[in-house]
Amino acid sequence: MSQSRLLSVLVENKPGVLQRVASMIRRRGFNIDSLSVGPTEDETVSRMTIAVHVGRQQAEQATKQLAKLVDVITIDDITGLRNVAHELVLLRMHAPPGERTELLNMVEIFRGRVVDVAASTIIAEVTGSTEKIDNFIDLMRPYGIKELARSGAVALVRGDQARIRVLDFANGDDDRGAVPQAPAGAAGDQMGNV
Amino acid sequence: MIPAAELHPAPRLTGAQIALECLIREGVDTIFGYPGGANLWLYRWLPEYPQLRHVLVRHEQGGAHAADGYARSKRGSVGVVFATSGPGALNLVTGLATAYMDSVPIVAITGQVPTTAIGTDAFQESDVIGSTMSVVKHSYLITRVDDVAATIREAFHVARTGRPGPVLIDFPKDLQAAVTAFSYPEGPARLRSFRAPAPPDPAKLRRIAQLIREAKRPVILFGRGVVIAQAEEELMQLAHLAGIPVGWTLLGTGAFPVNDPLALQMVGFMGAGYTNKAVCAADLLIMIGMRCDDRVTTRIDSFAPDIEHLVHIDIDPAEIGKNVVPHISLVADARTALRELIPLVEPKREHTWLTRVDQWKEEHPVRFVNHNGLLQPQEVLQEMYARCHDEAIVLADVGQNQIWAALWFSYGRPGLFLNSGGTGTMGYAFPASMGVKLANPDRTVFCVTGEGGFVMNMQEMATFVENDIDVKVIILNNASLGMVRQFQDDFYEGVRSAVDLSFTPDFVKLGDAFGMKAMSTRRREDVGAMLDEALAHRGPVLLNFDIDPDANVYPIVPLGKGMLDFVEAS
Ligand SMILES: Cc1ncc(C[n+]2csc(CCOP(=O)(O)OP(=O)(O)O)c2C)c(N)n1
Numbered sequence: 232m233s234q235s236r237l238l239s240v241l242v243e244n245k246p247g248v249l250q251r252v253a254s255m256i257r258r259r260g261f262n263i264d265s266l267s268v269g270p271t272e273d274e275t276v277s278r279m280t281i282a283v284h285v286g287r288q289q290a291e292q293a294t295k296q297l298a299k300l301v302d303v304i305t306i307d308d309i310t311g312l313r314n315v316a317h318e319l320v321l322l323r324m325h326a327p328p329g330e331r332t333e334l335l336n337m338v339e340i341f342r343g344r345v346v347d348v349a350a351s352t353i354i355a356e357v358t359g360s361t362e363k364i365d366n367f368i369d370l371m372r373p374y375g376i377k378e379l380a381r382s383g384a385v386a387l388v389r390g391d392q393a394r395i396r397v398l399d400f401a402n403g404d405d406d407r408g409a410v411p412q413a414p415a416g417a418a419g420d421q422m423g424n425v
Numbered sequence: 426m427i428p429a430a431e432l433h434p435a436p437r438l439t440g441a442q443i444a445l446e447c448l449i450r451e452g453v454d455t456i457f458g459y460p461g462g463a464n465l466w467l468y469r470w471l472p473e474y475p476q477l478r479h480v481l482v483r484h485e486q487g488g489a490h491a492a493d494g495y496a497r498s499k500r501g502s503v504g505v506v507f508a509t510s511g512p513g514a515l516n517l518v519t520g521l522a523t524a525y526m527d528s529v530p531i532v533a534i535t536g537q538v539p540t541t542a543i544g545t546d547a548f549q550e551s552d553v554i555g556s557t558m559s560v561v562k563h564s565y566l567i568t569r570v571d572d573v574a575a576t577i578r579e580a581f582h583v584a585r586t587g588r589p590g591p592v593l594i595d596f597p598k599d600l601q602a603a604v605t606a607f608s609y610p611e612g613p614a615r616l617r618s619f620r621a622p623a624p625p626d627p628a629k630l631r632r633i634a635q636l637i638r639e640a641k642r643p644v645i646l647f648g649r650g651v652v653i654a655q656a657e658e659e660l661m662q663l664a665h666l667a668g669i670p671v672g673w674t675l676l677g678t679g680a681f682p683v684n685d686p687l688a689l690q691m692v693g694f695m696g697a698g699y700t701n702k703a704v705c706a707a708d709l710l711i712m713i714g715m716r717c718d719d720r721v722t723t724r725i726d727s728f729a730p731d732i733e734h735l736v737h738i739d740i741d742p743a744e745i746g747k748n749v750v751p752h753i754s755l756v757a758d759a760r761t762a763l764r765e766l767i768p769l770v771e772p773k774r775e776h777t778w779l780t781r782v783d784q785w786k787e788e789h790p791v792r793f794v795n796h797n798g799l800l801q802p803q804e805v806l807q808e809m810y811a812r813c814h815d816e817a818i819v820l821a822d823v824g825q826n827q828i829w830a831a832l833w834f835s836y837g838r839p840g841l842f843l844n845s846g847g848t849g850t851m852g853y854a855f856p857a858s859m860g861v862k863l864a865n866p867d868r869t870v871f872c873v874t875g876e877g878g879f880v881m882n883m884q885e886m887a888t889f890v891e892n893d894i895d896v897k898v899i900i901l902n903n904a905s906l907g908m909v910r911q912f913q914d915d916f917y918e919g920v921r922s923a924v925d926l927s928f929t930p931d932f933v934k935l936g937d938a939f940g941m942k943a944m945s946t947r948r949r950e951d952v953g954a955m956l957d958e959a960l961a962h963r964g965p966v967l968l969n970f971d972i973d974p975d976a977n978v979y980p981i982v983p984l985g986k987g988m989l990d991f992v993e994a995s
């Protein structure tokens with residue numbers, strides 16, 4: 232069963248890190264829903280928040296392969312944890328004087344704000360969960376969206392602890408009760424290359 | 426008082442000198458390389474370091490494979506290759522990929538255009554970091570001369586730690602010339618992302634020992650992880666202690682003595698029938714240091730169907746559960762895991778099981794049939810192995826020659842059999858064998874290859890002759906791309922397409938042109954004498970054997986079929 236997983240990854244703040252991560256994910260055939268990267272409280276470290284759409288076993292493979300990259304310092308699968316995962320959207324809306332008030336009300340309901348007003352358009356900004364942003368965009372569509380920019384999720388786990396659990400595969404508990412099987416999505420067939 | 430640093434100031438050296446100083450401190454004695462505009466400062470200083478033997482290869486790919494052969498055959502060492510920017514560096518790609526797939530520690534140092542020219546499409550500039558990203562364990566672009574020493578230190582650490590692999594350092598030309606104070610980084614290299622595996626969990630070890638005690642039909646399969654960890658002795662101990670038959674992957678070949686009563690053979694696609702039968706009947710399968718790829722499993726649902734417990738031991742956590750999902754896994758190197766496990770295992774023998782395995786051995790021997798009186802490849806290999814005295818290091822290239830050489834490897838004790846198992850790189854063995862011989866000057870080295878793979882890197886004959894690298898090269902010449910020809914005959918409707926190699930050079934004349942002793946025969950009765958003559962000759966020898974052009978690899982599992990559908994020689 233395929234589901235969205237949210238990975239919080241601390242990486243060395245070095246040139247090429249983004250390419251290494253993206254290249255690994257592409258090469259192994261994982262699908263990224265969103266990826267955001269930015270600085271942290273430590274200037275030598277950046278945080279990547281990666282949303283991938285994969286099955287459970289594939290998610291484990293993706294995190295293990297990520298963990299192997301030398302520039303990846305720690306990786307945490309925070310899917311389903313009590314986390315705050317927010318993204319930001321900027322929407323340029325068609326906003327003729329007659330419809331403006333209605334639009335502004337909608338933005339208000341989503342606790343967004345208007346950050347630019349021009350003769351026939353406005354730019355609205357909303358932050359929140361991916362679901363909330365999806366809803367907002369759906370409701371705005373009938374008014375005529377002229378342009379849209381989404382940041383992708385950034386996330387932190389709630390509570391006093393800086394992180395709940397750092398995945399440490401070298402020392403993890405891998406016991407399972409399953410029998411040998413092809414990983415989800417893998418060709419069960421023999422490749423037959425020579 | 427004058428501070429110590431002022432009394433003994435760190436010497437001021439160029440980036441190139443610092444790199445060479447660091448290589449010496451990493452234990453490097455041999456570099457395979459090729460010069461060009463972007464690494465000439467390294468070459469300017471190289472002659473001042475006679476401890477570093479530089480071997481001028483004739484193509485950078487040959488240099489990468491030679492560094493690989495050096496590292497595989499001198500375990501614990503790291504192979505080193507130099508190349509210039511652009512075309513030089515890009516010529517390394519196949520060699521890096523080969524080392525990456527087979528977990529071989531090498532460090533490649535490539536020249537790069539000056540930092541000020543990077544990104545301008547300067548002459549011979551290419552994005553080497555980008556081009557090699559998916560075939561290296563890690564890579565570095567040096568951006569400050571002050572980083573040279575620490576980068577080299579870390580690169581060697583990454584190459585040899587955990588699951589080994591190739592590391593590339595891209596070294597801009599201006600930084601090779603820039604001067605700074607040199608002090609060698611003290612203490613071990615530290616990487617905050619690297620967590621050494623904890624000692625194996627005692628509870629898991631006890632559980633594995635218990636599974637061994639309870640198993641009625643146990644089998645061990647192992648791969649190159651055992652070779653890398655030098656765990657041959659421990660493997661033998663465990664097998665004998667608990668009476669467990671042992672089979673191996675192509676890359677595990679050689680590490681367990683074929684003549685041992687508990688030896689199975691290679692497993693899988695072109696493995697021995699009796700190994701496949703044992704794996705399919707096993708109730709407990711212990712996999713050690715292997716990836717379990719499609720060459721091992723054949724059709725995945727046919728792999729070990731009767732298994733009740735699958736144990737997987739590997740140093741790389743990402744291998745656990747990648748292709749098959751184990752019931753118990755240990756993230757550890759093979760040697761550590763086995764050393765901890767052995768004291769917990771009770772001596773035992775499942776006689777019924779061992780008798781059944783022995784019956785399969787008799788029913789499905791690895792064999793060949795000579796139908797037509799033409800020279801068979803196995804006849805050549807039997808004569809060669811008879812002259813290995815359980816001591817020679819044997820390399821094989823890719824194709825039929827590789828599988829024949831693997832299946833006929835027959836030592837009474839663990840030996841080294843090296844080949845490109847993961848990428849299947851044709852042209853690997855001949856250049857790699859230079860590295861093997863230079864790392865093991867006192868051992869006999871045989872390089873088995875097809876004529877197709879040999880010509881892919883035959884330019885290295887010049888390197889062999891120039892450096893008098895004493896390797897005996899056995900060309901199994903079937904005048905075709907044999908393995909592909911066999912696939913076309915059996916799996917692609919019998920249409921032979923682009924596999925004819927009857928237009929291949931006269932290898933005796935070719936040897937002559939390069940100044941390399943060369944001999945050729947098509948007759949069975951010449952084989953032994955030719956090998957003896959080659960061994961008596963000091964220096965490299967090329968031996969061409971014109972073999973039966975229709976000789977095939979058996980057993981083989983037809984494409985898309987399962988482990989027990991193997992077809993045998995008839
Ligand atoms: C670089 C490269 N190109 C193509 C292949 C595909 N391939 C695998 S085996 C083979 C034939 C090898 O022929 P030869 O070297 O004569 O050895 P033989 O199989 O005849 O022993 C080919 C073309 C490969 N493995 N590597």
